[in-house]
Amino acid sequence: MLAVVRTPNASLQALAAQAGGRLRVVLGDLCESRLGGRLAEELQGEPLDRLIVNAGIMGPLESEGQRATAAELGELFLTNAVAPLRVLEALAPYMAAKGVAACLSSQMGSVSLARAVEMPLYGASKAALNSLLQNWMAGRQPSFAVLALHPGWVRTELGGASAPVAISDSVAGLVTVIESRAGQAGCAFLDHQGQVLPW
Numbered sequence: 001m002l003a004v005v006r007t008p009n010a011s012l013q014a015l016a017a018q019a020g021g022r023l024r025v026v027l028g029d030l031c032e033s034r035l036g037g038r039l040a041e042e043l044q045g046e047p048l049d050r051l052i053v054n055a056g057i058m059g060p061l062e063s064e065g066q067r068a069t070a071a072e073l074g075e076l077f078l079t080n081a082v083a084p085l086r087v088l089e090a091l092a093p094y095m096a097a098k099g100v101a102a103c104l105s106s107q108m109g110s111v112s113l114a115r116a117v118e119m120p121l122y123g124a125s126k127a128a129l130n131s132l133l134q135n136w137m138a139g140r141q142p143s144f145a146v147l148a149l150h151p152g153w154v155r156t157e158l159g160g161a162s163a164p165v166a167i168s169d170s171v172a173g174l175v176t177v178i179e180s181r182a183g184q185a186g187c188a189f190l191d192h193q194g195q196v197l198p199w
């Protein structure tokens with residue numbers, strides 16, 4: 001198992017040390033164009049059963065949107081939408097036939113729900129991710145499942161202290177959802193409780 005982080009992390013290193021060689025930590029930035037290729041080399045020919053692209057950023061809030069710079073907007077859309085697709089594209093040849101590739105999206109990326117009033121640029125970046133995933137699927141039609149996942153509103157740095165969902169509950173739900181989709185080709189937009197979200 002590979003865990004990719006851009007910043008060395010003591011708790012992840014400790015987990016890797018306990019895992020007896022089953023977990024390797026790889027340093028990499030999601031926005032690095034060569035990341036997918038580097039990870040493919042790390043696989044050393046092993047098929048990839050699960051790919052989870054979790055990293056994402058909030059970007060400018062609604063109140064800051066009008067003043068956001070081109071660099072901020074570029075970073076937001078590269079991190080949240082384009083870079084996950086690059087990783088998926090690079091690693092698709094290594095995916096197991098009954099594998100699952102999941103990208104952390106957001107219910108704010110649902111165009112029809114329109115729930116990103118406070119964070120419309122973030123919502124637009126996740127809508128862009130969803131669109132890229134759907135079109136990638138339509139073009140490639142792979143045998144493995146591709147998921148856009150909403151983790152709930154979770155108490156993380158991004159979600160904030162008042163978010164109702166604990167990280168452990170979100171992660172447990174996401175793992176169940178991902179495992180339930182193994183062997184089912186196609187693209188789905190689901191939350192951490194397995195509810196289907198409208199695109």
Ligand SMILES: NC(=O)c1ccc[n+]([C@@H]2O[C@H](COP(=O)([O-])OP(=O)(O)OC[C@H]3O[C@@H](n4cnc5c(N)ncnc54)[C@H](OP(=O)(O)O)[C@@H]3O)[C@@H](O)[C@H]2O)c1
Nearest residue numbers: 006007029030031054055056104106153154156157158159
């Ligand atoms: N929390 C929520 O309520 C919520 C709701 C809907 C969707 N989501 C999505 O769920 C995912 C996880 O969110 P979170 O709440 O855990 O966010 P978070 O607390 O802000 O953590 C984001 C993580 O992404 C990493 N990251 C950001 N940019 C990166 C890059 N360029 N390369 C590598 N790593 C990068 C960060 O690494 P560093 O530690 O190095 O900064 C951090 O570990 C995101 O895609 C987010 O959009 C979250």
